[in-house]
Amino acid sequence: MVLPQVVGYRLSGTLSPLVTSTDLVLTITKHLRQVGVVGKFVEFFGPGVAQLSIADRATVSNMCPEYGATVGYFPVDSMTLDYLRPLVTSTDLVLTITKHLRQVCVVGKFVEFFGPGVAQLSIAMVCHSPTMERNIDCSMALWEEYLKAQKMLRNYSDPSQDPVFSEVVELDLATVVPSLSGPKRPQDRVPVENMKEDFLQCLTNKVGFKGFGLKGTQLESDGVPFTYDGKEYRLQHGSVVISAITSCTNTSNPSVMLGAGLLAKNAVERGLTVAPYVKTSVSPGSGVVTYYLKESGPERVWSHSLFGATGL
Secondary structure, three states: OOOOOEEEEEEEOOOOOOOOHHHHHHHHHHHHHHHOOOOOEEEEEOHHHHHOOHHHHHHHHHOHHHHOOOEEEOOOOHHHHHHHOOOOOOOHHHHHHHHHHHHHOOOOOOOOOOOHHHHHOOHHHHHOOHHHHHHHHHHHHHHHHHHHHOOOOOOOOOHHHOOOOOEEEEEEHHHOOOEEEOOOOOOOEEEHHHHHHHHHHHHHOOOEOOEOOOOHHHHHOOOEEEEEOOEEEEEOOOOOOEEEEOOOOHHHOHHHHHHHHHHHHHHHHOOOOOOOOOEEEEOOOOHHHHHHHHHHOHHHHHHHOOOOEOOO
């Protein structure tokens, strides 16, 4: 077996509070597409990693098909262990289920929990029982000692722990700015402040990933009229006709989803509405996401702003 090349991606600095994990992953995706990492592993390291939440790291790793790598990997650190160590919330449900299953007798059997009620349970509640709590503490301590013994528990602020990579590239997190991608591919990142200029240029570029090949009268057209629900509208170049908050990556990140909900809330409060011909939707990335959206309120805001939430 031929070992793959491992590209070390060093992160330094701190993200601006004005950017999201989506801005970060679009920046990394464009950078790694330029570097060329198809068939390679990408391991993230450096002091900047310690500034990223587990959700942000998962967002970056989950986008590895977009930047072309076989895998995007963040080594385990103390934050990872803290994330995995369940917090004790309530034992009542667990004790009830335990008593019930003892009566049913499930010795030697697998038990799979399913149904809409599962989405209402926190991960801590699902994992917890008095006995399991002791086992988890013991297992986590054993795992931590194992990782230390194998030199696999990383302190991202200690450069002496950095491995030797096939190649090293670097990103200063402070340089990440609010971004979009397109008009056709996720790796074609465009800073928000340059979006209008970039799109107008794409209209006249030759047909390709960054071009539509429009010429002369096509550019001078005042749009295409149409009727929707008895009212007249006109579509121009760049008119929005679909607006979807989706993708398994974006819609599983709590800060990004709650940020979208707050943006929708502020828009509704200021009287902004969505044009009736625009197809809107929001698709939560999992049952857990559905639960915290319902509990925190954005789901109600989206329905008021005409963003129908699928699965809620």
